Amino acid sequence: MSTEFPLWEVFIRGQHGLAHRHVGSLHAPDAELALKSARDVYTRRNEGVSIWVVPSSAIAALDPSEAEQNFAPSESKIYRHPTFFDIPEDVGAM
Amino acid sequence: MYAQMVESGQAGTSDQDKAFQDKIDRNVRIEPRDWMPEGYRKTLIRQISQHAHSEIVGQLPEGNWITRAPSLQRKAILLAKVQDEAGHGLYLYCAAETLGVSRDELTEQLLSGKAKYSSIFNYPTLTWADVGMIGWLVDGAAIMNQVPLQRCSYGPYSRAMIRVCKEESFHQRQGFDIVRALVEGTEDQKAMAQDALNRWWWPAIMMFGPPDADSTHSEQSMKWGIKLNSNDELRQKFVDQTVPQAEWLGLTLPDPDLKWNEDRQSYDFGTPDWDEFFNVIKGNGICNRERLDARNKAWDDGAWFREGLMAHAEKTTKQNIAAE
Numbered sequence: 001m002s003t004e005f006p007l008w009e010v011f012i013r014g015q016h017g018l019a020h021r022h023v024g025s026l027h028a029p030d031a032e033l034a035l036k037s038a039r040d041v042y043t044r045r046n047e048g049v050s051i052w053v054v055p056s057s058a059i060a061a062l063d064p065s066e067a068e069q070n071f072a073p074s075e076s077k078i079y080r081h082p083t084f085f086d087i088p089e090d091v092g093a094m
Numbered sequence: 095m096y097a098q099m100v101e102s103g104q105a106g107t108s109d110q111d112k113a114f115q116d117k118i119d120r121n122v123r124i125e126p127r128d129w130m131p132e133g134y135r136k137t138l139i140r141q142i143s144q145h146a147h148s149e150i151v152g153q154l155p156e157g158n159w160i161t162r163a164p165s166l167q168r169k170a171i172l173l174a175k176v177q178d179e180a181g182h183g184l185y186l187y188c189a190a191e192t193l194g195v196s197r198d199e200l201t202e203q204l205l206s207g208k209a210k211y212s213s214i215f216n217y218p219t220l221t222w223a224d225v226g227m228i229g230w231l232v233d234g235a236a237i238m239n240q241v242p243l244q245r246c247s248y249g250p251y252s253r254a255m256i257r258v259c260k261e262e263s264f265h266q267r268q269g270f271d272i273v274r275a276l277v278e279g280t281e282d283q284k285a286m287a288q289d290a291l292n293r294w295w296w297p298a299i300m301m302f303g304p305p306d307a308d309s310t311h312s313e314q315s316m317k318w319g320i321k322l323n324s325n326d327e328l329r330q331k332f333v334d335q336t337v338p339q340a341e342w343l344g345l346t347l348p349d350p351d352l353k354w355n356e357d358r359q360s361y362d363f364g365t366p367d368w369d370e371f372f373n374v375i376k377g378n379g380i381c382n383r384e385r386l387d388a389r390n391k392a393w394d395d396g397a398w399f400r401e402g403l404m405a406h407a408e409k410t411t412k413q414n415i416a417a418e
Contacts, residue, residue, distance in 0.1 A: 003404055004196060004197055004198045005197075005400070005403075005404065007188075007191070024185060024188055024253075024254075024257075025188045025191075026184060026188065027197055029400075029403040029404050029406070029407035030403075030406070030407035030410060030411075033403065033407075040177075040181075041181050041184050041185075044174075044177065044178065044181065044261075045260075045261070061127070063127070064125060064127045064128050065128075065129070
């Protein structure tokens with residue numbers, strides 16, 4: 001069996017101004033064919049108006065087993081949410 | 095179903111295993127780099143890859159009719175439908191690969207006959223009405239199974255199922271529409287639809303796998319949240335949904351034991367020929383050899399092209415590096 005095509009991650013931006021979003025992955029020999037395949041595999045029903053492809057090997061990710069430490073600092077800072085503050089009703093919209 | 099009789103691994107008894115089961119019970123999705131028991135990983139690889147192989151092999155019976163579809167519109171619709179099946183296979187292969195198996199390994203398992211695919215695709219499509227039956231019955235049965243799998247415990251599988259389900263309803267409706275056009279046509283066309291239904295009904299019923307009493311692998315898979323309903327449960331649901339549709343079409347289901355059960359508020363129905371099912375699973379169905387030969391031929395005939403694409407990609411990369 002010959003060499004397997006490398007894996008690419010596919011990101012698509014829909015029509016309504018949202019950011020590119022990860023939709024899945026695919027195998028392709030190079031970026032050009034990865035883009036063409038991504039169009040065929042992930043946008044058969046007008047799902048997007050823009051496609052990014054990134055070699056999967058280029059993605060760095062946090063270790064999921066360290067998620068607790070990594071995300072703990074934000075848990076104790078509830079004052080970052082506007083609902084933390086009590087605003088009297090007669091102050092009006094804020 | 096698209097994955098039938100998937101051999102299930104064993105759960106361990108370590109603290110890690112218990113924490114894992116607890117996560118599943120709390121409905122927390124398992125993601126690729128999370129710790130998971132080997133049995134869970136292996137069972138999922140078998141299940142997802144069997145599902146993927148079914149999508150890929152499933153293109154063959156319908157592909158058989160693309161060039162002979164009765165109108166340009168039917169041809170365009172069938173082409174789009176078969177292209178979807180290829181897409182579904184690709185989503186699923188990628189989901190399986192997140193578990194640490196390579197695409198080439200998966201392909202090799204299909205081509206060598208080591209991996210299974212759904213029994214249903216080993217039946218021939220003899221007439222245009224068969225294409226309608228596949229959409230209406232086979233995709234209809236598949237939806238029954240795939241809708242709950244959107245909530246399965248493994249993130250990438252669940253996400254693939256969400257994409258698949260969005261597209262699957264088109265498949266069932268285009269099939270129903272083909273059958274409807276036939277039953278509203280001439281006597282011969284209606285007879286063609288009835289003949290196709292007579293041949294596809296029991297194989298569709300058997301898609302859900304053996305009766306629960308004989309389904310040895312279900313319990314652990316259900317605990318792990320990768321099988322969400324029992325075979326008999328889904329089969330009953332399928333029958334209850336399909337009988338009124340057949341009546342609407344004016345077609346007769348080939349089951350003398352089929353009748354409404356007022357107490358259960360469900361249809362009673364007969365027992366399929368399970369010997370036939372196991373025989374097809376073993377590789378002795380009408381089209382098993384033809385299907386595998388077709389996949390092997392496509393893989394072998396495409397080898398020079400895949401190699402050429404890789405050679406071109408490597409050459410362009412080198413040129414780009416040299417130019418920088």
